[in-house]
Amino acid sequence: MERKISAAALGGVVLLFLSCEAVFTTSLFEWAQRDPSKLSASGKVAYGQDALASGDRKAMARAYEALKDTGDTGLYPFVAELALGAAGVTQALRDLLGNIAAGTDQAGIHAALEAAFASFGPGDLALIQEAAVLIQDAEADAVTISADQYFIAGLGLLVVALDDAGGDAGAIDVSSGPGQTAIAFLTSAVGLLVPGSEAEGLLNDLIGYFP
Amino acid sequence: MTSLRFRKMVVPLFLVCAAAALGAETVPPRTFFIPSARMAALGGSHAALGDDLSALTNNPAGLYGARPRFHIAELSLALQGPIFSIANIALRGAAGEDMDDLLTDPAVTDFFKSVFVGAHLIGPLSFGYVGKGLGFSLVNSTGLELVSRGSTTFAVAAVERAALHAGYAFRVHLPDPWESALDIGVNLKAFLEGKNHFSRTLLEIPDLFSDGAGSFLDNPFSLTTGFGLDLGLRWTYRDNLMVGLVGRDVFTPTTRSDYATLSGFLGDEVSGPAVHGRVPTDLSLGVMYRPPLGQTLRYLGDLKLLLDYRDILDFLTHPDSTVNPLLKFGLGAEIRVLGALQLRAGLSEGLPAWGFGLDYGVVKMHFAMFGAEMSSEPGMRPVFNIILGLEISL
Numbered sequence: 001m002e003r004k005i006s007a008a009a010l011g012g013v014v015l016l017f018l019s020c021e022a023v024f025t026t027s028l029f030e031w032a033q034r035d036p037s038k039l040s041a042s043g044k045v046a047y048g049q050d051a052l053a054s055g056d057r058k059a060m061a062r063a064y065e066a067l068k069d070t071g072d073t074g075l076y077p078f079v080a081e082l083a084l085g086a087a088g089v090t091q092a093l094r095d096l097l098g099n100i101a102a103g104t105d106q107a108g109i110h111a112a113l114e115a116a117f118a119s120f121g122p123g124d125l126a127l128i129q130e131a132a133v134l135i136q137d138a139e140a141d142a143v144t145i146s147a148d149q150y151f152i153a154g155l156g157l158l159v160v161a162l163d164d165a166g167g168d169a170g171a172i173d174v175s176s177g178p179g180q181t182a183i184a185f186l187t188s189a190v191g192l193l194v195p196g197s198e199a200e201g202l203l204n205d206l207i208g209y210f211p
Numbered sequence: 212m213t214s215l216r217f218r219k220m221v222v223p224l225f226l227v228c229a230a231a232a233l234g235a236e237t238v239p240p241r242t243f244f245i246p247s248a249r250m251a252a253l254g255g256s257h258a259a260l261g262d263d264l265s266a267l268t269n270n271p272a273g274l275y276g277a278r279p280r281f282h283i284a285e286l287s288l289a290l291q292g293p294i295f296s297i298a299n300i301a302l303r304g305a306a307g308e309d310m311d312d313l314l315t316d317p318a319v320t321d322f323f324k325s326v327f328v329g330a331h332l333i334g335p336l337s338f339g340y341v342g343k344g345l346g347f348s349l350v351n352s353t354g355l356e357l358v359s360r361g362s363t364t365f366a367v368a369a370v371e372r373a374a375l376h377a378g379y380a381f382r383v384h385l386p387d388p389w390e391s392a393l394d395i396g397v398n399l400k401a402f403l404e405g406k407n408h409f410s411r412t413l414l415e416i417p418d419l420f421s422d423g424a425g426s427f428l429d430n431p432f433s434l435t436t437g438f439g440l441d442l443g444l445r446w447t448y449r450d451n452l453m454v455g456l457v458g459r460d461v462f463t464p465t466t467r468s469d470y471a472t473l474s475g476f477l478g479d480e481v482s483g484p485a486v487h488g489r490v491p492t493d494l495s496l497g498v499m500y501r502p503p504l505g506q507t508l509r510y511l512g513d514l515k516l517l518l519d520y521r522d523i524l525d526f527l528t529h530p531d532s533t534v535n536p537l538l539k540f541g542l543g544a545e546i547r548v549l550g551a552l553q554l555r556a557g558l559s560e561g562l563p564a565w566g567f568g569l570d571y572g573v574v575k576m577h578f579a580m581f582g583a584e585m586s587s588e589p590g591m592r593p594v595f596n597i598i599l600g601l602e603i604s605l
Contacts, residue, residue, distance in 0.1 A: 021293055021595040024582040029537040029561035030590030042531040043587075050586035053359045055324030059591055081362055090362045091324070093413070148363040148412045199415045 033059075036066035045075070048082050061086035068130070076138035077149045080131035087124040087131070089156040092116035106209040110169035117162050125163055128156035132181060147192035151203065154185030158210065174210050183207060237529050238465050238488040242435065243402040245333060245352045245374055246289050248577035248598040252566025253543035254557020257517045258455030258497030260543075261394075261445060264341045264348055267376040270457040270497070271346075271396030272445035274380035279342030280604050285334040285350070287577070287600025292328035294597060326365060327585055327594045329356040336373070337602075347377040360410060368408040369427055376400045378441075391448040398441040400463075406433045407473045432473040434482075439463030439490060453499040463490040491529035495521040497541075510549050517543035517557075534587040537561060560584035562593055575602040 036047040044066045051059035064082040067075065084090060092113075120128075135153045138145055158172065161179035165171040173179045186207050193200045250256060250265055260266070261273015264282055300319055331354030339348030351373040360366045380396030409430035443457035468482035476482075497519035504512060519541040525533045543557040543564075551571065557564035562582025569576040579598045586592035 021295055024563055024565075024580060024595050025593035026563075027561040027582075027584065027590030027593055028558070028563075029535070032535065032537050033588040033591065034535055040530070043533065046532060046587055049361070050588065050591055052362045053325060054586060054592040055359070055362070056591060059588075085362050093363065146364075146412075148361065151412075152363060193415075197415065199412065 036062050039066070041070075044070075045078075048078065052081060052085060055085075055090070057086055057088060057091075064127070073138055073141040073143050076134040076141075076143060077145045080134040080138070080153060081149055083127045083131035083134070084152045084156050087127040087156065088119060089128060089152050089159065092119070092159065093152055093155050109206070109209045113158065113162060113169045114167060117159055117167060120159055120163075125160050128153075128160050129178070132157055132160075132178070132185075135185065136181075145188070147189040150185045150189035150192070154182045154189060157182035157185065169210075172210055179210070183210065235464065236486060236488040237532065238435070238437070238490045239532070240460065240490050240493060242404055242465075243372060243374060243437065243490070245350050245372055246287075246331070246598060247333075248287055248289075248566060248579040248600045249555065249568060251581050251596065251598055252555035252557060252564050252568075252577075252579035253517065253545060254541045254559035254564045254581075255519070255543075256495070256521070257499065257519050257541065257543055258443070258457045258495045259445060259453040259499035259519075260497070260515070260517060261453075261455070264339050264346060266341065266380075266396075267339075267346050267348055267378050267398055267400075270443035270445055270455045271378040271398035271441055272380050272394040272443035272455065272457070274341060274346045274378050274396050275344045275382050275394040275445075276447070277341045277346065280340070282337065282339040282341075282348065282602070282604040285337035285600060285602045287333040287598055287602075289331040289333060289352075289354075289596065289598045290329070291331075291356075291583070291594055291596050292326070293595060297328070325592060326357055326359045327592070328358075329354055331355075331370075333598075333600065339376075344380045344382075345378070347375075349373070349375050363413040364410050365413070366408060366410045368406050370407075371405045372402065374400060374402040380443075391446060394445045394447070396441075396443045396445070398443070399438070400441070401438045402436070404433075404435045406435070407431070408433070428474045429472050432470040432476040433467055434470070434476070435465055435467040435488075437463055437465035437488075437490065451501050451503065453501075455495075455497045455499070457495050457497075459493040459495065460490040461492055463492075464488070465490060492524065493522045493528075494524045495519055496523060511546055513545075513547040515543070515545045517541070517545075519543075532587070535589055537589055538584055538587075555579070557581070561589040566598075573603060573605060575604065576600070577602065 036044050039047060048063035048067055051063040060082050064079065064086050067079045067082065070079065132153055135145060135149065157178045161172045161177065161182055162169055164177060165173065174183045186203060190200055190203050193203065247265060256269050258270045260269050261276050263277055263280060266273030266277050331352050333350065333352045336349060336351040340346065354370045356368045356370065358366050376398055378396055378398035380394050383393040383395060385391050385393055407427050407430060440461045440463065441457065441459045442461050443455065445453055445455045447453050465488040467486040467488060469486070470476040470480055470482050497517065500516045502514055504514060521539045521541060538560045541557065541559045545553055545555045547553050551569055553568040553570065555566045555568070559581070560583060562584060564579065564581035566577065566579035577600045581596050582593050583596055584592065585594050
């Protein structure tokens with residue numbers, strides 16, 4: 001009996017050691033997430049911050065729906081970030097940055113943007129445009145906008161401009177419309193970075209790929 | 212006369228503390244939290260549990276029934292985040308995989324989707340005593356954290372924490388026919404956290420690596436101190452059933468001093484104006500059942516089943532940071548197998564926990580593997596954790 005219990009205990013230990021991270025990060029109550037639209041004003045903001053940090057697009061979409069009609073212009077850059085995350089721009093940004101950091105040239109970046117474009121639907125492009133309007137309204141009200149927020153909004157608008165250009169990154173028009181606003185946002189982001197930093201160099205490279 | 216003088220001293224002090232607390236920022240309890248492998252494997256703190264030094268953080272009323280023990284030292288390593296995934300990426304890099312392929316691999320870009328990585332060393336300063344209703348402990352931890360803030364920003368922090376607890380519990384004897392007893396406990400605590408921290412966007416990560424140690428020395432440093440009071444009740448029925456009610460941080464004001472740089476703090480820099488805060492009160496209720504196993508299971512013993520509902524009044528004490536009510540349930544179970552091995556399992560914040568303890572008398576080893584929810588909703592931001600610790604006690 002003693003041996004059987006020892007063997008069972010040891011077997012349980014080994015089995016649990018072998019279990020992966022997924023087991024311990026699977027919530028039993030995920031189905032019970034609250035609807036952010038029913039939370040208090042501060043609760044909605046807290047939910048939105050959690051959604052952004054989680055990288056969960058569905059959660060960001062719910063948070064955006066709950067906050068998009070806020071009349072507080074101070075929150076607009078944050079709400080825009082939620083819309084851009086929900087649209088999938090943040091994910092596309094990570095892929096693009098991986099390419100830039102890996103030393104990809106203009107053709108590579110164009111190809112990466114075109115590949116990312118395939119994952120955006122009309123709803124996503126609408127969300128990006130709504131986010132751009134929120135950023136512009138915040139700018140008009142002299143609300144502080146971070147380099148990140150300018151950067152992801154600029155990248156999102158490049159995708160919208162790519163849609164206007166028929167999916168050909170080489171044909172993006174940066175002299176008017178979403179393309180022009182995209183470059184303006186990216187330039188604003190550069191202006192907020194530490195001069196001479198690697199980040200500034202990477203972003204200037206990106207702008208340079210869309211003459 | 213003495214009483215009047217006492218009142219003249221105490222009343223203004225109380226008013227100053229109350230005024231400071233009323234206009235203060237809310238400080239999350241996690242700021243001063245030093246994890247324990249045993250409690251993590253049991254699914255977090257349990258208000259009805261009180262059999263060792265952990266009564267100081269669970270429920271001070273548990274000190275009355277805790278076995279006498281002198282805790283000499285502890286060294287534990289707590290790791291947070293996708294440890295195995297990071298190890299896999301590092302191994303691929305070390306194996307000479309092309310860096311361009313690695314940087315553009317979805318497994319690597321996904322890693323940046325929601326980063327929460329930490330490593331904390333608990334101890335070596337870790338000693339305390341519990342017995343005869345008294346208890347005290349002094350513990351420190353040193354750690355590094357990398358956490359996503361927003362969609363593209365990462366916060367990096369080097370953290371040093373120390374906590375001093377001192378508690379006392381006494382028993383109120385209830386009428387014999389009730390077959391029960393009521394323990395009442397109080398715990399006073401003081402703690403400090405030194406935090407060197409900075410944020411970088413995704414674009415700035417390359418600069419972070421090129422800065423090296425300069426990133427820490429030339430970035431902000433915060434020193435937070437606080438003292439607090441916990442109060443607890445524990446009702447015991449026939450040694451099998453315990454019900455605990457604990458008010459953690461009934462009154463816990465804090466003060467934070469911010470310095471522009473760590474090197475400034477180490478030098479003679481004067482801090483900015485002190486920021487007063489308060490850790491919100493956490494009222495938790497817990498039940499523990501110890502079923503008598505009798506002779507049917509000879510090699511098993513001391514089974515404990517635990518159920519808690521935590522932070523019952525969060526909607527009153529910190530309404531801006533309430534969490535989903537289901538995250539407040541905690542379940543735990545512990546059983547002794549063959550004398551030296553303790554198997555533990557639990558559920559906290561909707562995520563499973565598991566661990567074991569090996570008791571070799573003076574030396575004990577504890578291990579825990581568990582999930583922790585870092586958001587206000589279940590499953591939105593779960594983080595994987597491992598704690599492995601070695602403890603020496605008499």
